[in-house]
Amino acid sequence: MEQRNHGNALKKELxxxxxxxxxxxxxxxxxxxxxxxxxxxxxxxxALLHDMSVPGAAEEDTRAGARITGGExxxxxxxxxxxxxxxxKTKSFx
Numbered sequence: 001m002e003q004r005n006h007g008n009a010l011k012k013e014l015x016x017x018x019x020x021x022x023x024x025x026x027x028x029x030x031x032x033x034x035x036x037x038x039x040x041x042x043x044x045x046x047a048l049l050h051d052m053s054v055p056g057a058a059e060e061d062t063r064a065g066a067r068i069t070g071g072e073x074x075x076x077x078x079x080x081x082x083x084x085x086x087x088x089k090t091k092s093f094x
Contacts, residue, residue, distance in 0.1 A: 011052055018045045 021041050024030050030038050 007052065011049065014045050014049055014052075018042060018049075021045070 021038050025035075025038055025042075
């Protein structure tokens with residue numbers, strides 16, 4: 001039960017950070033130099049929340065060897081696509 005409460009608390013915090021990020025993007029308070037990082041943050045949070053909502057997704061990733069921990073991050077994480085089109089400030093966020 002404690003792990004479920006931790007998961008719910010984490011989900012709530014991720015949702016709060018997502019809303020904060022969306023609000024900053026909508027208001028124009030994000031400097032040009034960090035615009036793409038805010039968009040990447042939204043993408044990452046959406047992916048995390050999706051994975052958290054799929055029953056058994058974490059266990060499946062662990063069995064497949066997809067879990068990244070500690071010092072492995074730099075060696076195994078996929079780099080962000082550098083060719084990714086930079087969003088414009090007129091883009092609407094959901």
